[in-house]
Amino acid sequence: YVFKNGKRVDAIIKINEKILPIDAKFPLDNYRKMIEAKDENEKSKIRKNFIEDVKKKINEISLYYIQPADNTLDFAMMYIPSESIYYELITDKDNKILDYMLQKKVIPVSPGIFYAQLRVLGASIKSIQFEENITKIINTLSKLLDEFNAITREFKTLGAHIKNAYSKYQEIDKNLDLFKKSFDNLAKQGVVETSKI
Numbered sequence: 001y002v003f004k005n006g007k008r009v010d011a012i013i014k015i016n017e018k019i020l021p022i023d024a025k026f027p028l029d030n031y032r033k034m035i036e037a038k039d040e041n042e043k044s045k046i047r048k049n050f051i052e053d054v055k056k057k058i059n060e061i062s063l064y065y066i067q068p069a070d071n072t073l074d075f076a077m078m079y080i081p082s083e084s085i086y087y088e089l090i091t092d093k094d095n096k097i098l099d100y101m102l103q104k105k106v107i108p109v110s111p112g113i114f115y116a117q118l119r120v121l122g123a124s125i126k127s128i129q130f131e132e133n134i135t136k137i138i139n140t141l142s143k144l145l146d147e148f149n150a151i152t153r154e155f156k157t158l159g160a161h162i163k164n165a166y167s168k169y170q171e172i173d174k175n176l177d178l179f180k181k182s183f184d185n186l187a188k189q190g191v192v193e194t195s196k197i
């Protein structure tokens with residue numbers, strides 16, 4: 001969709017007479033470099049570049065796609081193509097990326113929660129006059145993000161417990177095999193009468 005300012009957004013959703021812009025051109029270059037970096041100092045420098053890339057993209061979305069003159073809503077969505085990147089950004093306490101996004105009226109969405117956020121938005125539009133209550137909608141979306149974060153943290157904790165339990169199981173299983181072999185060797189030497197076991 002092309003705005004009057006000549007900027008082309010990746011997608012829009014028409015809601016009554018209004019337009020919801022959705023940008024999907026997420027800056028991944030420095031994120032990939034950060035993941036591949038071996039040295040922690042280098043990784044830290046690349047992370048700063050990545051955060052700057054994200055902030056630059058947020059500014060562009062806010063400036064170019066929130067266009068009330070073009071009948072857009074008072075905010076736009078930023079599609080983040082990976083759950084792990086999404087989670088990392090919205091839980092970043094040092095750079096406060098989520099706060100920065102909401103100040104700029106850019107709502108982050110990921111593949112896993114995109115549909116849910118659209119449903120919340122749709123329900124909000126049906127129940128309230130949108131232009132007069134934009135703050136309520138942003139707060140509702142923020143609560144959804146908080147709930148998603150809480151569920152994600154619980155899921156990761158559960159995963160860690162399962163991983164630890166499986167690791168312990170493998171360790172005990174290996175020790176049982178060693179014990180059985182030792183016991184069999186003793187039995188073969190006549191030290192233990194296997195018929196009594």
